[in-house]
Amino acid sequence: MSNSLKVSPAGLIIVDKARQRRGWTKTSTACWWQDAHTSKATLRRFWQGERIQRDIFIAICQAVGISDWSEIADLSDIDLTPKSQLTTPFVDWDEAPNIEGFYGRNQELEQLEHWITDGCKLVTVVGIGGIGKTSLALALADRIQTKYNCLIWKSLSTSPDLLSLLEQILSSLNYPVIQDVTQGIKQLIKLLQQRCCLLILDGLEAVLSNKESASTYNYFIEMLSQSRHQSCILITSREKLSIINNNSQIFRCLTLQGLPKTDAVKLLQSQGFTGKELGLSALIKLYRGNPLAIKLIIPLIQSVFAGNVAAFLNQNALVIGDRLNTILQQQFEQLSDLERDIIYWLAIWQEPISFSRLQSHFLSSLDPAMILTVIAGLEKRSLLEKWVSENEYSFTLQPLVMKFVTDKLVENAVQEINQFVPSNEIGHFKVLRTHWLLRPGTDDIAGDRILLQLREQLWRTYGATLPQILNQILSLLSDKSPLAIGYIGCNIMAIFHHLHS
Known part of the structure; x- marks a missing residue:
């Protein structure tokens, strides 16, 4: 036998x-x-x-x-x-991650399968970190793999240069050694023409952080999508590709949202909850159904609060796990100064803000087209939520992003005061100059939240000497121009207010 x-x-x-x-x-x-x-x-x-x-x-x-x-x-x-090279099935799953616990997403799977069956050459799944893009791609590949005689999964998390990626794909199929990217793309297109392939590129955002790498990969993807072949390229990314047109029959993009309540409850049940605990719905809503965020918070609820979800929610604390914090830090580091300015204002407002109101907060007048371009870029990176009311668009941050940016804003403000203390130079103030940390036009608890957090951190560092430091800052502002001062005086006076309240 x-x-x-x-x-x-x-x-x-x-x-x-x-x-x-x-x-x-x-x-x-x-x-x-x-x-x-x-x-x-x-x-x-x-x-x-x-x-x-x-x-x-x-x-x-x-x-x-x-x-x-x-x-x-x-x-x-x-x-x-003997079978020819073209008909022998080839499967390369070696770089696919091991993921357990896939829940729901039936509608998304059906949509993706429909697009691919309908002849889409390029399909992208985009969304914020932890939302389940890779898990969805794995489930889809499991579901449709028998329709292909060549399946290749490549993870881009290590940011491979394009030549290395092409060499890995082609060498595994015994194609001749390539000399450059142009030759490699031609050979890969030939492969996609000869075989019915499903090529999965997981985590494209890793190669988009570098401008040169991003340009090369965008050209590569565009070439694959424009060529005649019988294959499909499936891409997961935190960022949307500029070449994607959702009205096209050849290119499709699915923006992945959080799990609906029913599926999120199943996830919680798999982690030891009964599904009937008080507060589960509020917990799911708080984390916008983000599977990774929910999984990361479960051990804390179980160990610190003995599985009492309501007790955790009563702390009014949104906790971000280390893995998500690392993902958000990577995205934050890639932002331009203007992009950071805008997300700081959105964190200060903590609720949807219209474009016209956002524009009014900048110290100097900016081209509205420039601000709109930046907002579009932030939305493209899956960092924003967009709201429509009375025919006007408003923007805010996703809750997890809001928490991260708020912490980063406070961290930078503390650092600026730390730099001021030994130097006595107000030139160190950047965030405290460009952003009023009390939400404009409000004195409610939500508007004070950032200032309270800042005051607590400063008090832990300087204690009873903090009022003296704040007075020293104010004394240096008297002979400065309004543009040089910006919001510094407002912020320092607001911290004073909280010290005596």
Whole structure:
């Protein structure tokens, strides 16, 4: 008997029912392939009906609860007829991450599958960090992989230069060594023409942070999308591509939102909650259904609040896990000065603000077209939420972004005062000069929140000497021009107010 086995079509149905009974995904449930002492890539080949080692085939069956592996195996004679390079299935999942717990997204999966079936050459899934773009791409690939005879998953998280990426893809398929990017793109297009391929590029934002790399990759993607071929390129990214046109039948873009309540509750149940706890709906709304954010906050609720969601919510604290904080920090570092100015104002307002009102806060007059361009760029990066009321657009930050930017704003303000103390130079004030930290026109608790946070941090550092430092700052403003002072005086007086309140 052959030392390799493959599953029969009828066997696939049996296996599928077995894994559904256990609540497992086809390939992303780690315990399945780990219990079988194999790899996720081998498990994917099993689902594709490819031959795998006999002992691994049996182990996969036993892990999912099928004791009689022969009932699902295709025991027909092995076809030893050589197959051409073009018809032999090729699957490269090695760079696909191991992700457990995929919930919902049925509507999104159906939409993506419809676009691809309809002939889309380029499909992008965009959204804020942690929203589930990679998980969705994995689920989609599992769902449609049998329609392709070549599937390649490449992670761009290590920011590979384009030549290296092309070399990796082509060398795995025994294509000749390429000399440059132009030759590599031509060879890849030839591959996409010869085979029906699904090429997945996960995490495109990693190569868009560098202008030169971004230009090269944008050219690469545009060339692939404009060429005639029978394949599809699926891209996940935190940023929208400028070449995407949602009205086109060839290019499609799905902006991924948070999980709806029903699916978010299932996620919470998988982490030990019953789904009936008081406050679950408010928790999901607070984190906008972001799967990663919810997963990261669960251990804190369980360990500190003994699983009491309502007790956590009563703290009025939005907690960002380290992984999300790192993602947001990466995005923040890539922003221009004007982009940071705008998100700081949005953090100060903490609610949707119209373009005209936002524009009025800048110390110097700016070209409205420039501000609109920056707002469009922030929205493209999945950092903004857009609201429409009375035919006017308003903008605000997503809650997780709001929390991160608020902390960053306070951190920078503290740093500026720390720099002032030894130097006695008001030139160190940048954020405190350009932004009034009390929301203009308000004296409510929400408007004071940033100032309260700033006062607490300054008091921990300077204690009873803080009033003296603030007075010293005010004394240096008397002979300065209004433009040089900006909002410094307003901010210092507001901190004084909070010290005596």
